[in-house]
Structure formats: C-alpha cells, structure tokens
Amino acid sequence: MRGFGKVIALIVILFLIVVWILPVYVMFSASLKPLSEINSGNYLRPPTELRTENWVMAFNTLKNSLKNSFLVSIPATLITVFIGSWSGYALAIFKFRWKSRLFFSIAIVTFLPYQIFLIPLTRLIVDMGLFNTFAGMILAYVILNTPMAILTTSLFFQTIPKELYEASSLDGCTPTRFYFSILLPISLAGITSAAVLTFTNVWNEFIIALSLSRDPTTRLAIPTLAGLKGSYVAQWNMLMAGAAIVSIPGILVLIFLGRFFIKGLTAGALKE
Secondary structure (H helix, E strand, O other), X not given: OHXXXXXXXXXXXXXXXXXXXXXXXXXXXXXXXXXXXXXOOOOOOOOOXXXXXHHHHHHHHHHHHHHHHHHHHHHHHHHHHHHHXXXXXHHXXXXXXXXXXXXXXXXXXHHOOHHHHHHHHHHHHHHOOOOOOHHHHHHHHHHHHHHHHHHHHHHHHOOOOHHHHHHHHHXXXXXXXXXXXXXXXXXXXXXXXXXXXXXXXXXXXOHHHHHOOOOOOOOOHHHHHHHHHOOOOOOHHHHHHHHHHHHHHHHXXXXXXXXXXXHHHOOOOOOO
C-alpha cells in the first residue's frame, strides 16, 4: 500500500512538472520559429528551421529597457532588503508593546494586492517630483516590497536562539554590531530569500513600471516587452523571443541562489 502511494505521488509530481515545463518549452520553441509556422497552429512541434534573428531583433529592441530594469531592480532590492532586515531584526529580537499586532499588520499588508496602492503611490511620486525617473521607481518598489522583506527576514531571525543575542550583550556587543558582525553572517539564507523575492517582484512588475514612466529612456523591460507583440499583426515569435530574454535574469538568480532561497523560506518550519 505504501509503495502504491509512492507511485501515485510520483505520477502527480511528473504531471505537475510537465504542466510547468510545457509553457516554457512553447515559449522557447516559438521564439525560434517563423511567424507562418506559429500561425499554422504547430505550437508543440519543434521548429523546422531555426530563426535566431528573432532573438537578435528582440534583444535590440529590449537592450535599453533591460539596462533600465537592472538600474532599478538592483538598488531597489538592496535598499528593500537592508530596511526590511533591520525592521525584521527589531521584530524578532526586541520586546516592545504592540509587537504582535504590528507583525500581524505587516503580514496583512504583505498579502494585499498592490494595485490598491497604485493611485496614492503615483500621486506621492508625482508630488515629490520623481515621476519618470529611476529614483521614483526605486522608491515605489521599496515602499511596496519592504513589508514582504520584513516578514521574510523576521520569520528567519526568530529561528536564531535568543541566547546568542543575550550572550553577545553580556560581552558588550551593541545591537548594531550584533546585526553586522553576528546576525548577517549566520542569516545568509533568510537575507537571500528576501533578496530573491524582491528582485523577481521588481523585475517582473508591469503596472508600476508603466505608470511611472512616459518615454523610452526610462521604460523598463516588461512594459517594453508588451510592445513587441505589434500593433496590427501579432508578432508572436518576436514576443516569445523577448519573453525568453527577459526571463533569463530571474532564472539565473534562482539557479545560483535557489539553495539559499529554499532554506530561508522553510526556516520557520524545518529546524536543522
């Protein structure tokens, strides 16, 4: 009976793998096909002739916006993780009034759809004179992603024994020194989890990137990608090539940091 259950679980896992991999395969396959082959409905068939020029044309269109996305995503990630880890440190280590309610409020804000903040956030950026600037978009993404970074790092910091902080305090270690010298080195997994989540959220976001920029000089990759479809005829091969190019940074981040990412997210449930 136990062996039968393992077989069923394996079948389900294989089915889910196919479900997740199939769209990725279709994207890469379509990015290498001529438009006529896609229009004929042969979505699952491998390309009969490789059209690498689709990638070249898509990259030439996206290269400026890809640079812009890096200029926004990397600073926004670093600032968000720094602020979030400091706040998560305070929530996890220190005791103060309304601590539980504050943590619960941050958790609620984290899971609220960010679109409800779109109008006041845009109004704030405009009033600050930061509309259509990288600084304005960085500020917007920091505001939107900081609650998630606080929640992620705080949950990880709570798995660290309180005795470690108490022992360091007895040795004269200040909270700031404890954070930089002790907490950060042993919390790499939690910090990495917050960084990966923040980077992917910022890199793949569409509405804020579209709302806070008005010309190509500040346009990010995802809004530019949406324009690759074409105005009159759907250029699906170009769009799929662009989608594949834009997805590469996120894939590389997960490949190189995936081990720390999983460990950080499961820290609250699994203890070593």
